[in-house]
Amino acid sequence: MAQQGTAIARNMPDASTVAGLARFFPDATPVRMPVRLARLIEGGQPADFSESTIIEFGTPREVLFACKTPLEFADVVKLRTSDGSFEEEARVVAVQYHPGKISVAARFNRDVPNWIVKS
Numbered sequence: 001m002a003q004q005g006t007a008i009a010r011n012m013p014d015a016s017t018v019a020g021l022a023r024f025f026p027d028a029t030p031v032r033m034p035v036r037l038a039r040l041i042e043g044g045q046p047a048d049f050s051e052s053t054i055i056e057f058g059t060p061r062e063v064l065f066a067c068k069t070p071l072e073f074a075d076v077v078k079l080r081t082s083d084g085s086f087e088e089e090a091r092v093v094a095v096q097y098h099p100g101k102i103s104v105a106a107r108f109n110r111d112v113p114n115w116i117v118k119s
Helices: 017-022
Strands: 029-041 045-058 062-067 076-080 087-098 101-108
Touching: 017 045, 017 062, 017 087, 017 101, 029 062, 062 087, 076 101
Parallel strands: none
Antiparallel strands: 029 045, 029 076, 045 062, 062 101, 076 087, 087 101
């Protein structure tokens, strides 16, 4: 039996669908990091499809982005920058479906120190 929970939402000035999801992550910071996205299948192999997207928000443990790749709760994704300086796996922890795209929050599979640098 599923348990019901509540979360306090924050008002975000950005009207994007990802900003709406970010309201549920109190530590979310705006980030604009272009990455390549691949859904991993059993055994950690990337699925045949991948796409370019932008990490729009981040916390020390999560990334939030929009994509067209059909992702579901608990799916594992790989995110990589074009220069390879950032390449991490994360598990989907929240999904919101919108016409033509999906807003996703994914939690890193390991500790990723200092990936967000706040000024």
